[in-house]
Amino acid sequence: MLRGLDITDMLIIDRLELSFQPGLNVLTGETGAGKSILLDSLGFVLGWRGRADLVRQGAAQGEVTAWFDLPEGHPARAVLEEAGLPVDDELILRRVNTADGRKTAWVNDRRCSGEVLRQLSETLVELHGQHDDRGLLNTRGHRAILDAFGGLDDLRSACRAAWSAQGRAAKALAAAEARVAAIREEEDYLRHAVAELDDLSPEPGEEAALDVRRRAMQGAERIRSDVIRAYEILGGQQGAETALGEALRWLDGAAEQAEGTLEAPMAALSRAMVELDEATSGLSTAIEGLSFDPTELEETEERLFAIRALARKHDVLPDDLAGFADTLRGKLAALDAGAADVAALRSDLKVARAAYTTAAADLTAARCEAATRLDRAVTTELAPLKMERAVFETRITPDTSGPDGTDAVAFTVATNPGAPAGPLNKIASGGELSRFLLALKVCLTKDQSGLTMIFDEIDRGVGGATADAVGRRLSAIAAEGQVLVVTHSPQVAALGAHHWRVEKHVNDGMTTSTVVPLPQPDRVDEIARMLSGDTITEEARGAARALLAG
Numbered sequence: 001m002l003r004g005l006d007i008t009d010m011l012i013i014d015r016l017e018l019s020f021q022p023g024l025n026v027l028t029g030e031t032g033a034g035k036s037i038l039l040d041s042l043g044f045v046l047g048w049r050g051r052a053d054l055v056r057q058g059a060a061q062g063e064v065t066a067w068f069d070l071p072e073g074h075p076a077r078a079v080l081e082e083a084g085l086p087v088d089d090e091l092i093l094r095r096v097n098t099a100d101g102r103k104t105a106w107v108n109d110r111r112c113s114g115e116v117l118r119q120l121s122e123t124l125v126e127l128h129g130q131h132d133d134r135g136l137l138n139t140r141g142h143r144a145i146l147d148a149f150g151g152l153d154d155l156r157s158a159c160r161a162a163w164s165a166q167g168r169a170a171k172a173l174a175a176a177e178a179r180v181a182a183i184r185e186e187e188d189y190l191r192h193a194v195a196e197l198d199d200l201s202p203e204p205g206e207e208a209a210l211d212v213r214r215r216a217m218q219g220a221e222r223i224r225s226d227v228i229r230a231y232e233i234l235g236g237q238q239g240a241e242t243a244l245g246e247a248l249r250w251l252d253g254a255a256e257q258a259e260g261t262l263e264a265p266m267a268a269l270s271r272a273m274v275e276l277d278e279a280t281s282g283l284s285t286a287i288e289g290l291s292f293d294p295t296e297l298e299e300t301e302e303r304l305f306a307i308r309a310l311a312r313k314h315d316v317l318p319d320d321l322a323g324f325a326d327t328l329r330g331k332l333a334a335l336d337a338g339a340a341d342v343a344a345l346r347s348d349l350k351v352a353r354a355a356y357t358t359a360a361a362d363l364t365a366a367r368c369e370a371a372t373r374l375d376r377a378v379t380t381e382l383a384p385l386k387m388e389r390a391v392f393e394t395r396i397t398p399d400t401s402g403p404d405g406t407d408a409v410a411f412t413v414a415t416n417p418g419a420p421a422g423p424l425n426k427i428a429s430g431g432e433l434s435r436f437l438l439a440l441k442v443c444l445t446k447d448q449s450g451l452t453m454i455f456d457e458i459d460r461g462v463g464g465a466t467a468d469a470v471g472r473r474l475s476a477i478a479a480e481g482q483v484l485v486v487t488h489s490p491q492v493a494a495l496g497a498h499h500w501r502v503e504k505h506v507n508d509g510m511t512t513s514t515v516v517p518l519p520q521p522d523r524v525d526e527i528a529r530m531l532s533g534d535t536i537t538e539e540a541r542g543a544a545r546a547l548l549a550g
Contacts (some may be wrong), residue, residue: 013512028487040064042064070087094106126452142407159405173346206318231284234280363405364405386465386469437458438473443548453481454484455483524541
């Protein structure tokens with residue numbers, strides 16, 4: 001529970017230190033005295049988002065410190081442990097706001113973020129402001145209120161997960177269908193192109209090899225006859241080889257009588273015969289190499305031109321035709337596989353939709369059960385608030401499917417017997433709204449241990465016996481914990497266990513606000529002021545004493 005609040009240089013507060021107690025703590029004072037500043041300051045140290053201009057005029061910075069009791073098992077301990085912050089029986093929060101808007105926070109003397117402060121605040125304080133009924137009137141928030149009451153976080157998380165899974169499945173199916181559709185648009189082209197490429201079946205490097213072979217055959221056609229003539233001249237019946245052979249035979253017969261003069265010529269002719277034989281053999285091989293079938297040249301040219309034409313058609317290099325064919329085959333394979341993928345993804349989407357339908361149905365069933373409990377609990381709370389004949393009903397109707405299920409939730413009331421039920425904002429008056437709000441908030445927070453509940457003018461719009469009933473309900477709630485009430489109702493103020501008065505003073509042109517704890521005699525005068533106004537009469541004091549006496 002909240003034990004104390006220390007405020008320095010915030011708005012019209014220069015320095016203020018308050019100590020709070022268990023039970024019902026009441027803050028009263030004239031309108032504009034600064035009661036809301038206390039709540040603004042408390043919200044600031046708790047990390048709540050609020051007004052930006054909090055620093056007192058002329059001050060370099062404003063500072064707020066709040067300290068809380070933190071018994072064993074308090075949920076704030078888990079937040080501290082997760083954030084790596086010191087955990088003790090006392091929790092001290094401090095936050096500074098400089099004049100230029102920079103904010104710095106500490107938890108147990110360790111720096112921390114505003115987000116950690118907000119997480120801690122959810123376990124420490126529940127604030128019900130004087131305009132909270134606007135949230136109660138907004139049906140868009142009723143579903144979240146019901147879920148909070150029913151403790152349906154797990155079911156709602158499961159529903160959100162199922163909704164997300166359904167969305168992912170639908171997105172994956174749409175993408176797959178789009179891919180298949182895009183490929184199907186060029187299916188005819190793909191199949192024709194692949195068939196054409198498969199029929200030609202070009203290979204890397206083939207175009208260059210065909211070109212070399214073509215040029216070789218074209219050249220052979222031109223020189224083969226010349227090579228044959230040269231071969232015939234060298235090796236035919238009238239060729240050089242025959243002539244050289246005859247010359248050697250003639251010289252061989254004359255060599256014995258030439259006394260060695262013919263040996264050198266004969267040796268040269270022998271060498272020439274060997275060289276001539278090699279030349280003749282080479283020419284024979286060359287003639288064989290230059291031999292070709294004329295139809296081969298025609299076929300080579302046809303294939304070479306077909307490869308080049310196909311490369312131009314598809315705007316690729318001839319050597320890339322085989323790879324291009326593989327690419328087109330891959331697209332066709334993707335088309336065939338895509339159809340199977342689409343079927344599988346449709347099945348996945350069907351499963352995801354069924355899972356979401358189940359999760360949403362489970363959430364609807366849990367909401368219906370929680371609605372019954374909430375209606376019963378609110379009805380129980382309304383009786384001591386002088387609304388025992390009012391009927392509070394939580395209506396659940398089908399709504400558009402979404403991450404939080406398929407339900408629309410609306411709180412309806414019937415304030416008089418036999419009157420039709422309707423929306424809060426059309427049926428309930430201002431005072432009735434305050435009491436409905438009080439009853440609903442009590443139901444929502446009754447299971448939260450260690451929570452300080454703050455009510456800012458929750459009793460507005462009511463008076464007399466009804467205000468007394470509101471005060472007694474607040475007092476009963478405070479008996480089990482701690483409640484702070486900002487009030488203008490003397491009936492509520494009289495039921496407080498601890499009473500503070502907020503005062504505003506002007507000194508040397510400077511306005512400041514202070515908070516004064518009131519002992520019993522001073523409480524009489526304060527409640528008398530609340531009853532009668534600025535002029536306190538003995539009759540008002542008597543009425544105040546009667547209220548305090550209970």
